Amino acid sequence: MPDCHSYVIKGSDKTVLIDTGLPGAAKAIEHGLSEINLRIRDIDLLVLTHEHLDHVGSAPVFFDTAMVAAHRLAAMKIQLQDEFAMMNQLFGLPADGFRIDICLEAGSVICLGNYNFHVIHSPGHSSGSICLYEPDQRLIFTGDTIFTGGNIGGVFGSGSISDYIESIKRLSMLKVDDYYAGHGPASSDPPFEFDMAIKRGLTMLEDSKALFEVVRSKGQFEHIRDYMKNLNN
Ligand SMILES: [Fe+2]
Numbered sequence: 291m292p293d294c295h296s297y298v299i300k301g302s303d304k305t306v307l308i309d310t311g312l313p314g315a316a317k318a319i320e321h322g323l324s325e326i327n328l329r330i331r332d333i334d335l336l337v338l339t340h341e342h343l344d345h346v347g348s349a350p351v352f353f354d355t356a357m358v359a360a361h362r363l364a365a366m367k368i369q370l371q372d373e374f375a376m377m378n379q380l381f382g383l384p385a386d387g388f389r390i391d392i393c394l395e396a397g398s399v400i401c402l403g404n405y406n407f408h409v410i411h412s413p414g415h416s417s418g419s420i421c422l423y424e425p426d427q428r429l430i431f432t433g434d435t436i437f438t439g440g441n442i443g444g445v446f447g448s449g450s451i452s453d454y455i456e457s458i459k460r461l462s463m464l465k466v467d468d469y470y471a472g473h474g475p476a477s478s479d480p481p482f483e484f485d486m487a488i489k490r491g492l493t494m495l496e497d498s499k500a501l502f503e504v505v506r507s508k509g510q511f512e513h514i515r516d517y518m519k520n521l522n523n
Pocket residue numbers: 340342415434443
């Protein structure tokens with residue numbers, strides 16, 4: 291932390307990198323790649339699991355030699371350098387010079403030759419979050435959608451608690467032996483952990499209801515309503 295994990299998958303035809311970490315993570319990625327006899331230019335495709343800066347920050351390092359892919363909704367935020375959605379303020383870093391070559395959708399398949407990664411759209415943490423599922427290997431890369439222990443990555447900017455719960459319910463229906471998250475260790479018991487994540491999502495939903503009730507009782511919504519009314523005038 292705060293950098294995310296980057297995962298490299300070397301297929302028989304293509305090599306993919308998942309996520310890059312913050313701006314400045316390139317040296318660490320280069321070092322990691324060298325340990326498996328790869329260089330930056332050996333990456334054919336960079337897949338970004340979502341738009342947060344700690345996952346996309348070093349993407350420009352790959353622009354000369356790799357295609358860059360993200361879910362359609364994340365792609366727009368990254369291309370427009372939407373600093374609210376990318377959470378630049380949290381990391382205290384600017385976002386500029388980004389581009390996306392390929393917009394992914396639910397059901398897109400990334401073929402590496404001997405591996406086929408299916409794009410699972412998993413909104414919740416953000417609207418454009420994806421997971422990458424390899425059904426023959428029964429493994430999935432989850433970005434910030436779920437961490438080991440069934441922890442969920444929080445709801446930010448474009449995210450939604452309800453979407454989160456629905457996304458994890460869909461993940462729980464997949465045949466998965468291992469999942470690899472954007473932060474923290476790999477999971478060893480996905481069914482149990484998916485179940486835990488759904489329960490945590492439902493608890494978060496109840497907590498949010500309590501929070502809104504407190505806000506409402508303090509009359510905060512009236513200020514927001516008046517502000518919106520002035521914007522429309
Ligand atoms: Fe994130």
